[in-house]
Amino acid sequence: MRRIVSVLMENQPGALSRVVGLFSQRNYNINSLTVAPTEDPTLSRLTLTTIGDDRKIEQIIKHLNKVVDVAKLVDLTEGSHIERELMLIKVKVTGAQRAEVKRIADIFRGDVVDVTPTMYTIQLTGTSEKLDGFLQALHGTSVLEMVRTGVTGIAKGEKVLSM
Amino acid sequence: MLSGGDMLLRALHDEGVELMFGYPGGAALHIYDAIFNQDKVEHILVRHEQAATHAADGYARSTGRPGVVLVTSGPGATNAITGIATAFMDSIPMVVISGQVARDAIGSDAFQETDMIGVSRPVVKHSFMVRQAEDIPMIIKQAFHIATTGRPGPVVIDIPKDVADPSETFPYEYPETVKIRSYSPPVKGHSGQIKKAVEILMQAKKPVIYAGGGVVQGDGAEALTKLAKKLGYPVTNTLMGLGAYPATDKQFVGMLGMHGTYEANMSMHESDVILAIGARFDDRVTNSDVTKFCPDATILHIDIDPASISKTITAHVPIVGPVASVLNEMLEQVEASKQKIDKEALDAWWKKIDHWRERDSLAVTPAGGELIKPQQVVQALYAATNGDAYITSDVGQHQMFAAQYYHFDLPRRWINSGGLGTMGFGLPAAMGVQLAFPDAVVACVTGEGSIQMNIQELATCNQCALPIKIVNLNNEALGMVKQWQDMQYGGRYSHSTYADSLPDFVALAEAYGHSGVRIEKLSELGAKMKEAFAMKDKLVFIDVAVDPNEHVYPMAIKGGSMSEMYLSKTERT
Ligand SMILES: Cc1ncc(C[n+]2csc(CCOP(=O)(O)OP(=O)(O)O)c2C)c(N)n1
Numbered sequence: 068m069r070r071i072v073s074v075l076m077e078n079q080p081g082a083l084s085r086v087v088g089l090f091s092q093r094n095y096n097i098n099s100l101t102v103a104p105t106e107d108p109t110l111s112r113l114t115l116t117t118i119g120d121d122r123k124i125e126q127i128i129k130h131l132n133k134v135v136d137v138a139k140l141v142d143l144t145e146g147s148h149i150e151r152e153l154m155l156i157k158v159k160v161t162g163a164q165r166a167e168v169k170r171i172a173d174i175f176r177g178d179v180v181d182v183t184p185t186m187y188t189i190q191l192t193g194t195s196e197k198l199d200g201f202l203q204a205l206h207g208t209s210v211l212e213m214v215r216t217g218v219t220g221i222a223k224g225e226k227v228l229s230m
Numbered sequence: 231m232l233s234g235g236d237m238l239l240r241a242l243h244d245e246g247v248e249l250m251f252g253y254p255g256g257a258a259l260h261i262y263d264a265i266f267n268q269d270k271v272e273h274i275l276v277r278h279e280q281a282a283t284h285a286a287d288g289y290a291r292s293t294g295r296p297g298v299v300l301v302t303s304g305p306g307a308t309n310a311i312t313g314i315a316t317a318f319m320d321s322i323p324m325v326v327i328s329g330q331v332a333r334d335a336i337g338s339d340a341f342q343e344t345d346m347i348g349v350s351r352p353v354v355k356h357s358f359m360v361r362q363a364e365d366i367p368m369i370i371k372q373a374f375h376i377a378t379t380g381r382p383g384p385v386v387i388d389i390p391k392d393v394a395d396p397s398e399t400f401p402y403e404y405p406e407t408v409k410i411r412s413y414s415p416p417v418k419g420h421s422g423q424i425k426k427a428v429e430i431l432m433q434a435k436k437p438v439i440y441a442g443g444g445v446v447q448g449d450g451a452e453a454l455t456k457l458a459k460k461l462g463y464p465v466t467n468t469l470m471g472l473g474a475y476p477a478t479d480k481q482f483v484g485m486l487g488m489h490g491t492y493e494a495n496m497s498m499h500e501s502d503v504i505l506a507i508g509a510r511f512d513d514r515v516t517n518s519d520v521t522k523f524c525p526d527a528t529i530l531h532i533d534i535d536p537a538s539i540s541k542t543i544t545a546h547v548p549i550v551g552p553v554a555s556v557l558n559e560m561l562e563q564v565e566a567s568k569q570k571i572d573k574e575a576l577d578a579w580w581k582k583i584d585h586w587r588e589r590d591s592l593a594v595t596p597a598g599g600e601l602i603k604p605q606q607v608v609q610a611l612y613a614a615t616n617g618d619a620y621i622t623s624d625v626g627q628h629q630m631f632a633a634q635y636y637h638f639d640l641p642r643r644w645i646n647s648g649g650l651g652t653m654g655f656g657l658p659a660a661m662g663v664q665l666a667f668p669d670a671v672v673a674c675v676t677g678e679g680s681i682q683m684n685i686q687e688l689a690t691c692n693q694c695a696l697p698i699k700i701v702n703l704n705n706e707a708l709g710m711v712k713q714w715q716d717m718q719y720g721g722r723y724s725h726s727t728y729a730d731s732l733p734d735f736v737a738l739a740e741a742y743g744h745s746g747v748r749i750e751k752l753s754e755l756g757a758k759m760k761e762a763f764a765m766k767d768k769l770v771f772i773d774v775a776v777d778p779n780e781h782v783y784p785m786a787i788k789g790g791s792m793s794e795m796y797l798s799k800t801e802r803t
């Protein structure tokens with residue numbers, strides 16, 4: 068099962084490599100990873116997605132907790148949560164395709180953020196599923212380049228992950 | 231006002247460090263100069279950085295206090311890695327200080343530059359890079375705190391050369407307390423869980439207590455012994471846990487696992503309740519197929535590290551906490567409980583266990599004539615030391631024989647590399663023990679293969695006048711490798727023998743300024759062993775020629791359950 072694990076950790080050199088190293092060392096998967104400082108600049112928030120059964124996820128969480136730099140963490144997928152990912156995609160579009168691609172982007176509430184006579188760069192945010200859906204809808208269009216930020220997320224309601 | 235180097239030494243002293251092990255080099259020279267200028271912290275010069283870490287490790291295992299190591303950058307740091315990994319696998323508190331190139335040279339592939347933080351990352355509990363001298367006192371405080379609390383482990387402190395520059399000084403103050411907001415090891419087990427465990431434990435009909443290295447490291451041996459006596463249940467120890475429960479007590483069924491006794495492994499396999507304490511269901515215990523592991527057992531698991539619980543074997547009642555405090559709380563609850571132990575069931579259980587015991591799986595069949603069996607050497611060692619020595623060991627058959635035949639009644643007396651299985655550990659570890667306990671009898675049980683991995687430390691032993699007794703079970707081969715080749719590779723001894731190129735160990739010991747004895751006849755074994763131990767203030771290299779064809783038994787059958795073992799070359803369960 069896919070999980071979104073959100074980690075609050077010391078914003079210190081070495082902290083990120085310890086977390087990432089743990090995954091390779093213990094043969095866990097990381098599908099995506101994002102990290103940036105929080106409202107408290109001494110802390111960073113790292114969000115990663117991984118795949119595993121309950122047993123594996125339990126081990127991942129326990130081992131992450133053991134990393135000295137890790138202050139707190141939560142498996143967002145355990146409760147209701149909001150998940151977002153941002154994608155920038157450069158597609159080759161000419162002639163009639165231009166209107167068609169623009170229309171698909173509109174349906175997905177994507178924005179065309181850069182244009183030349185032969186291409187669009189479209190920006191899209193949403194769940195990973197939505198981004199995947201958009202890619203599928205573009206099937207047949209020539210994708211020149213695509214970048215995704217990886218998933219970030221936050222719990223719904225009053226629950227907060229903080230010190 | 232102190233320089234970075236002086237601050238480091240002051241902080242170590244303020245932390246209570248008496249002894250450190252190390253080896254100098256360019257990036258550590260400011261620190262070595264600071265050592266020269268003080269007399270509070272003693273420094274032991276080893277002959278290889280790996281030995282510094284093992285010596286600090288032996289010191290830590292025998293005393294319970296953290297071992298301290300100082301090495302230079304680059305090769306000094308990388309040489310220390312094996313010892314750091316060894317300590318990490320066995321959860322030993324250790325602080326390793328490594329010199330680093332100057333701050334402005336970091337990342338430039340400078341002479342003797344290695345990314346020590348990166349290289350050591352997977353084998354440390356935590357690490358620090360000192361970015362400014364002012365941080366030294368707090369980093370030292372934090373490093374020792376992390377190394378010694380929770381599940382202990384090695385911590386690396388990497389110090390760039392210029393941070394220890396004697397020409398720059400700073401105000402020094404050692405912090406009295408330490409708080410790391412992202413680090414809070416458990417201090418107490420969950421009372422509800424403990425209660426649940428006690429209930430199950432007292433209803434057990436076929437219980438067994440399975441105690442590991444966590445009981446030794448967590449100073450839980452006394453509490454364990456009290457609880458086990460109160461309950462009257464059988465106790466088995468892991469290789470790391472030997473001494474956690476007295477081996478000569480009648481409730482002790484021996485070591486379990488790959489080379490465990492028949493009765494220990496059978497008790498585990500047929501048990502209905504296993505109380506696992508500071509043990510991690512390592513693959514040397516469970517055997518490779520965990521689905522066959524102890525099919526009827528309810529598992530109660532106490533460990534300071536939540537990640538050790540339900541890692542390989544699911545615990546029915548997990549208890550996260552320091553073993554000593556949890557065991558004491560269990561004992562209180564057992565004593566206060568109205569519930570009665572099922573005496574009848576327990577008697578029947580003990581009858582069964584005694585029946586297994588009668589099989590005498592550790593019986594030694596003499597080789598015949600004057601040929602010495604390796605087991606007989608350990609028996610002679612036990613007799614010569616009245617069972618009261620500190621025994622370090624290397625890795626191989628001799629290690630298993632030492633574990634099986636030297637009956638440890640006290641914790642912290644059996645010092646071996648269980649997790650990583652590091653050949654070369656024994657002699658330097660013995661140095662650490664002997665320095666911690668100058669008047670104690672310290673013996674290193676080794677093999678002619680392992681001892682050659684850190685043989686250079688005979689020079690350190692000479693310099694420090696360490697009267698260690700080295701008991702070399704000389705089977706003229708990498709015996710454990712050979713055993714596996716006998717059992718699984720049709721006796722094809724690929725690179726496990728070297729009989730015609732072995733050194734004369736007696737002459738070698740003498741060349742390093744020590745004494746040596748060679749023992750080749752069974753009839754002389756006991757007397758010569760005693761003679762060697764009578765040379766109280768000398769290091770004696772006791773080189774014993776043993777049966778080269780002996781195997782270690784019992785031995786778990788790969789992929790089987792705990793009840794499946796070879797009992798000799800011709801018998802299996
Ligand atoms: C550093 C290291 N290299 C290799 C091994 C693999 N190994 C395990 S036991 C063993 C043989 C040890 O030989 P010796 O020290 O003579 O002990 P014996 O088994 O003969 O008693 C070897 C090579 C190891 N454990 N450690």
Ligand SMILES: [Mg+2]
Pocket residue numbers: 626677678679703704705706707708709
């Ligand atoms: Mg050998």
